Amino acid sequence: MTPEEWVGLAIVCALGAMSPGPSLAFVLRNTINGGRRRGLTTAVGHGIGIGVYAFAFVAVLSGILVSFPSVEKGLRWMGVILLLLFGGLMLISKQNGEEESQDSLGENAFLAGFSIAFFNPKIAAWMVAVYSQFVQANATLATKFGMGILAFGIDAGWYAIVAVFFGGSIAKHLQSKSEMIDRLVGALLIGFGFYLAFW
Numbered sequence: 202m203t204p205e206e207w208v209g210l211a212i213v214c215a216l217g218a219m220s221p222g223p224s225l226a227f228v229l230r231n232t233i234n235g236g237r238r239r240g241l242t243t244a245v246g247h248g249i250g251i252g253v254y255a256f257a258f259v260a261v262l263s264g265i266l267v268s269f270p271s272v273e274k275g276l277r278w279m280g281v282i283l284l285l286l287f288g289g290l291m292l293i294s295k296q297n298g299e300e301e302s303q304d305s306l307g308e309n310a311f312l313a314g315f316s317i318a319f320f321n322p323k324i325a326a327w328m329v330a331v332y333s334q335f336v337q338a339n340a341t342l343a344t345k346f347g348m349g350i351l352a353f354g355i356d357a358g359w360y361a362i363v364a365v366f367f368g369g370s371i372a373k374h375l376q377s378k379s380e381m382i383d384r385l386v387g388a389l390l391i392g393f394g395f396y397l398a399f400w
């Protein structure tokens with residue numbers, strides 16, 4: 202991958218991490234209820250879940266491209282369509298304030314953070330949308346690890362910032378602006394999707 206491609210991947214990963222949703226609400230709840238340490242533990246667990254998911258997806262996808270090189274263009278267009286779809290849904294979405302229940306995992310912040318990332322079916326669609334634009338059939342093991350580590354670092358880093366700085370009234374303010382943030386991120390994703398379509 203070129204430096205420009207790494208930057209592009211990092212930007213899209215950051216947009217995905219920053220988008221308000223169940224993960225953000227859960228990290229905030231753990232921080233408010235259990236303090237910064239619990240929030241940070243949740244953030245690290247969530248980041249590892251995303252990183253493992255990303256590495257596994259990249260490894261499988263590169264293997265598919267080696268065996269079936271003709272599907273590369275189709276996968277890239279599928280990714281572009283999903284990016285546009287995600288962006289469009291975020292533009293029209295309305296937050297209802299509900300959180301996904303993870304009470305059964307509430308006592309283990311790390312496991313809860315990992316589970317809400319790794320077992321979220323939306324993450325699979327997100328991986329197809331994003332990583333299909335960057336994965337190559339000849340990707341080295343170092344590149345695959347790098348893509349997983351990048352996903353982990355950005356995700357865990359963002360939620361660690363949330364846990365440390367966005368407690369209390371700041372958290373409530375952030376959640377109250379979730380529709381506006383969603384629309385901004387949605388517009389950026391649509392723009393990135395069109396850029397990839399004509400890149």
